[in-house]
Amino acid sequence: MSEQxxxxxxxxxLPGKDEGTASERLVADSVLGGMPADSxxxxxxxxxxxxxxxxxxxxxxxxxxxxxxxxxxxxxVFCAVFAxxxxxxxxxxxxxxxxxxxxxxxxxIMGVDSIGRDLLSRVVFGIRASLEIGVGSVAIGFVVGGFxxxxxxxxxxxxxxxxxGLLDTLLAFPALILALAIVAFLGQSTLNITIALAIVATPIxxxxxxxxxxxxxxxxxVLAARAQGAKHFRIIWREIFxxxxxxxxxxxxxxxxxxxxxxxxxSVLGVGVKLPTPSWGNIIQGGLxxxxxxxxxxxxxxxxxxxxxxxxxxxxxxxxxxxxxxxxGL
Amino acid sequence: MSLLRRRRSTExxxxxxxxxxxxxxxxxxxxxxxxxxxxxxxxxxxxxxxVSFSLERGKTLGIVGESGSGKSVLSRSVMGLLPKNGxxxxxxxxxxxxxxxxxxPDDQRKLWGTQMSMVFQDPMTSLNPVMKIGNQITEPLxxxxxxxKSFARETAVSLLSSVGIPEPERRMKQYPHxxxxxxxxxxxxAIAIACGPKLLFADEPTTxxxxxxxxxxxxxLQAQQRERFMAMILVTHDLGVVAGRTDEIAVMYAxxxxxxxxxxxxxxxxxxxxxxxxxHSIPKLSNPSHTRLxxxxxxxxxxVSPPKGCNFSPRCPYVQDKCRKEEPPLVRAEAAGHExxxxxxxxxxxxxxxxxxNVVAGAMSGVTAETVRVGTTPIGGGIKSGTTTTAPSTEGxx
Numbered sequence: 001m002s003e004q005x006x007x008x009x010x011x012x013x014l015p016g017k018d019e020g021t022a023s024e025r026l027v028a029d030s031v032l033g034g035m036p037a038d039s040x041x042x043x044x045x046x047x048x049x050x051x052x053x054x055x056x057x058x059x060x061x062x063x064x065x066x067x068x069x070x071x072x073x074x075x076x077v078f079c080a081v082f083a084x085x086x087x088x089x090x091x092x093x094x095x096x097x098x099x100x101x102x103x104x105x106x107x108x109i110m111g112v113d114s115i116g117r118d119l120l121s122r123v124v125f126g127i128r129a130s131l132e133i134g135v136g137s138v139a140i141g142f143v144v145g146g147f148x149x150x151x152x153x154x155x156x157x158x159x160x161x162x163x164x165g166l167l168d169t170l171l172a173f174p175a176l177i178l179a180l181a182i183v184a185f186l187g188q189s190t191l192n193i194t195i196a197l198a199i200v201a202t203p204i205x206x207x208x209x210x211x212x213x214x215x216x217x218x219x220x221x222v223l224a225a226r227a228q229g230a231k232h233f234r235i236i237w238r239e240i241f242x243x244x245x246x247x248x249x250x251x252x253x254x255x256x257x258x259x260x261x262x263x264x265x266x267s268v269l270g271v272g273v274k275l276p277t278p279s280w281g282n283i284i285q286g287g288l289x290x291x292x293x294x295x296x297x298x299x300x301x302x303x304x305x306x307x308x309x310x311x312x313x314x315x316x317x318x319x320x321x322x323x324x325x326x327x328x329g330l
Numbered sequence: 331m332s333l334l335r336r337r338r339s340t341e342x343x344x345x346x347x348x349x350x351x352x353x354x355x356x357x358x359x360x361x362x363x364x365x366x367x368x369x370x371x372x373x374x375x376x377x378x379x380x381v382s383f384s385l386e387r388g389k390t391l392g393i394v395g396e397s398g399s400g401k402s403v404l405s406r407s408v409m410g411l412l413p414k415n416g417x418x419x420x421x422x423x424x425x426x427x428x429x430x431x432x433x434x435p436d437d438q439r440k441l442w443g444t445q446m447s448m449v450f451q452d453p454m455t456s457l458n459p460v461m462k463i464g465n466q467i468t469e470p471l472x473x474x475x476x477x478x479k480s481f482a483r484e485t486a487v488s489l490l491s492s493v494g495i496p497e498p499e500r501r502m503k504q505y506p507h508x509x510x511x512x513x514x515x516x517x518x519x520a521i522a523i524a525c526g527p528k529l530l531f532a533d534e535p536t537t538x539x540x541x542x543x544x545x546x547x548x549x550x551l552q553a554q555q556r557e558r559f560m561a562m563i564l565v566t567h568d569l570g571v572v573a574g575r576t577d578e579i580a581v582m583y584a585x586x587x588x589x590x591x592x593x594x595x596x597x598x599x600x601x602x603x604x605x606x607x608x609x610h611s612i613p614k615l616s617n618p619s620h621t622r623l624x625x626x627x628x629x630x631x632x633x634v635s636p637p638k639g640c641n642f643s644p645r646c647p648y649v650q651d652k653c654r655k656e657e658p659p660l661v662r663a664e665a666a667g668h669e670x671x672x673x674x675x676x677x678x679x680x681x682x683x684x685x686x687x688n689v690v691a692g693a694m695s696g697v698t699a700e701t702v703r704v705g706t707t708p709i710g711g712g713i714k715s716g717t718t719t720t721a722p723s724t725e726g727x728x
Contacts, residue, residue, distance in 0.1 A: 157415060220456040227411060227450075228470040228521065229443035238469065242460040 066318045069311035076308065080127040088121040092276045104296060111296040113286055122278040123301050129190055129279035130305075134260040136194040141201030142252050149206035150236050150244065153213025164210070170203035176265055183271045190273055193266060197259045208251050212244040250320035257312035260305060280305050356427060357384040358561050359408070359529060364421030364431070366400075366407040373634040374418070377403040379585035381421075387528065390555065390562045392572030392593070394608065395582035398630045401565045402451075404582065405531045408563075409446055410438045425529070443470050447527035449551070451534040453514035457506040463490075464502030467521050474525045489520040493550060512543035516550065523554055530555065530562045536571065548575060569608050573597065578667070581605045584631050584641035587660065591668035601663055601675035603648045640673070648674045648684045 079086065089096075095116035096108065104111050110119035152163030170178075182196035216222070217240055225239050260280070266272045267281030268288070275282055280301045287297025366378040377400045385391050393401045406412050408423055410430060423431045430441060450456040458466060467486035471477060477485070483502070490498035493516040506514055515535060522530060532551055536544035552575055555562045566572055572579055573593065580590040581602060589602035600606050607626045628645040631637050637644055643653040650673065658671045674684035 220450050220452060221458045223411065224448070224450055224456045224518070224521070225458075225469075226439075227409065227442050227448040228525075229439050229441070229474060230469070231439065234473070238461070239458050243458070245460075 062318065062322075065314055069314045069318070072307055072311045073315065076127050076131065079124050080131055083125050083128065086124065088124060089118040091117060091121040091125040091278050094118065100294075110300040111294065113283065113297050114290050114294065119283070119297060119300055122283055123280065123304055126278040126280045126283055126301065129273045129277060130260050130263060130281070130308075132190055133194050133197060133263045133273075133279070134256040137197035137201050137259045138205075138252050138255040140194070140198035141205045141255065142248065144198070145202040145205030145207075146209045146241075146244075146248055148202070149209025149211075150213045150241060152206070153210040154217045154232070154236050154240060156214075156217075163206075167203045167206050167210070170199070171207070175200045176262065176269075179262065179266060180269060180271060183266060188271055188274045190277070190279075193263060193271075193273065196266075197262055200262070201255055201259065205248060205251060205255065209244050209248050212247050213240050216240045216243045246320045246323045249323060250316040253312055253316035253319055257309040260308060264305060357424075358387045358426060359385040360422075360424040361408055362422045362424075364404075364407055364423060365419065366403055366412065367418040369416045369418065370634070375633045376585050376636065377633060378407055381582075381585075381587050383580055383587065383590065385529070385561050385563065387561055388555075388559045389578070390552075390564060390576040392576035392579040393563060393565045393582055394567065394569055394572055394579060396567060396608075396626075396630050398633070399582045400585040400633075401567075401582050402533055403585075405448070405533050405563055405565050409442070409448060409531055411442075411448070443527065444474050444525045445527055446529040446531065447522040447525070448531040448533060449515070449518050449522045449535045452538040453511055453518050454538065456518055457514055459506055461505075462502065463504055463506065463509070463517055467502075467517070467524060470521065470524050485524070486520075489524055490517070493517070493520045493554070494546075495520075511539050512547065515539060515543075515547050519547075519550060519554065523558060523560070526558060528560060530560045532562060532564045534566055535564075537567070544571070551575075568612075570612055581608070584636055585633060586641065586671070587669075588642065588672070589670040590660075591663070591665065591670075595665045595668050599663065599665055599668065599677060601668075601670040601677060601681075602642075602672050603646050603674075603676050603681075604642045605670075606676045607645075607647075640671075647688060648672075648676065648681055649688065650674055650684050 096112055096118065097116045100112055100114065100116050102111065108118050108120065110123065113119055113122060148163050148167065152160050152167070154160075179193075179196040179200050182199060183193055186192040186195065213236075217235075222235055222239055225235050230238070263272055263279060264281035264284060267279065267285045270285070272281040272285065273279035275286070283301045284298050287294065287301075291298050361384065362382050363380050364378060364382075365376070365380055368375040368377055379400075381404055383391065393404060395401045403412070407419065410423075410433070412419075414435075419431065421431065422429050425441065425445065430438060433441075457463075464483065464486055467489060468479070468482040471482040471485055472479065475482075487498045487502060490501055495501055495513060495516055501509070501513075501517075506517070509517070515538075519535075530551075535551065536547050539547060548571060551562065551564075554560070564572055564576060569579075576593050578590065578592050579596045580587045581596075581604065582588065583604050589596065589600065589605045591599075596605065597609075600609065604626075610624045611626060613621070613623055626645055631641050631644070637654075639655050640646070640649075640653045640658055643649045646653065652673050656673070658673045660669045660671045662669055663675075672681075674681045
């Protein structure tokens, strides 16, 4: 369309050829006089074509798998929010002793757990705890770790080495043991588990942002921003952070999956979300003793975790591809 | 201080009206004996080693030299952009009469953008790849000038059209990767001049660009400079770039200015053999094709341990024993404003005699033939035969 807007035969209507200041004419001459006049048009057409194809490819990138992943995550969020409105048995108090050990049935699609509570209801209500912990811990880690990493990567002096040392110290702890110790110390609650996993996630996210900030802060446009009089924190926020963001976002999305799995791990070790509040982890843990007689108790929440992690991993890639303007046009 | 705090009006004043056409009294920039040394594990790198010059308002100074001669470091030192750690600096930089080298970082930053600004070498890396062009231009405007967002946008659009970008409205919404190198350099220039600086550093602004675009960008810089009455320091390795576009040229070698003169004088009466060698290394269009390119033999000296005596002595066709022992000071030549640092300057009887001695010695020993060839290539076969007794070494400079 925009190729037609500009008639290639008469590409630029030579603005300022008769009016305008001397320098305008000089500029117009240097643009149009030295080179064949339609070079600007050709270039422009090429750019238009490039951005159009870039946009088309961007749209095409969201394939069936991506939509499935988005659908799954949307379903989870919907269920978490409206769990109490859904036609489900109470996940904590209502029990159906007759259904124990019977597996799936019309009344209980996923079966019931070892004391007869509806498994589907517990899994659906468990989304809340699992997503809260997964998203919450990564969000805290993203903000704290991202900030530490950006500052540590930009200021390479004493502050930078101090932050690098701090991060290395945190990374030296085995992650699950560290989380275990923190929960044991703080006490077993959803909030404390979130904090524990956030402490584990922080150095990992900080590493990513620091590594990225280290290389971006060496770029010439950062020096150019400084030469324009921008302050350090303005440079970090406006120049470096947007460049670091795609890498951090994709790792963060993957991090949510890891945190959900980690909550399961903590539950199996006995320091997960406190019963009777359901979480995917403690449902699995509760089903472990009966895994031979009632495999459905472990199987269904595991499948849900599996699908969630798969979706998040896939979304991590999509997020990076979508939010990286550099990739879209090249 | 009062100059910096000067409140800027929210109305857009054309740059030509903002500054008096009549030059104000006193030099805009006065640099005296600045030294910038980097501490490295190998030792102290003397990147800039005692450079002095001054620049009037609205004038252009060209700084020319090979890679590694310290020209980029010089411009960054003057602007104060170098990191604080590991850099040893001395000397004074007076901008509008105030010493800026002693300023606190916060005060120094206030100079950047509004008083002095820089266009960088590579437009591919000096724009933020994830920020729209429009935002990159309005950023310094909003930061420095007390203006509204919409007015900043209007200003940015007019800046884009003034640097010769067609359809500026549409370009505002594009990312740098959607533009060609020349376009990006135009955008860089728009950003650099956005806040009306009095001094513009152009650090090899055309080195990363296609030859056909180079002239356009240089013309644009010159036009903007004239219109806005900016002083400009044009750093380049190409004498051809500065030839028609500067008022004065300083030739740098190994961190020092070795020759400085008004442009016309430099090209007609060059004294320093290094300037001459640079001149000869420009290929001439009139030469037949497949003519061998003239190169300056050897490499720039190691700035950790520069040679004793004159820095250029190991590569100089005029070199004498005195050059290897004593460093020549910067002395005045006959022409006004012309200074050079050489014991046996080209185009003088001493220089001619020195070159002659080297040619004769070279013909006899055959050792220095490579060295001698540079300065005398225009003589046409004189060295090969070894019989030349007169070396009209100024031929290339007329």
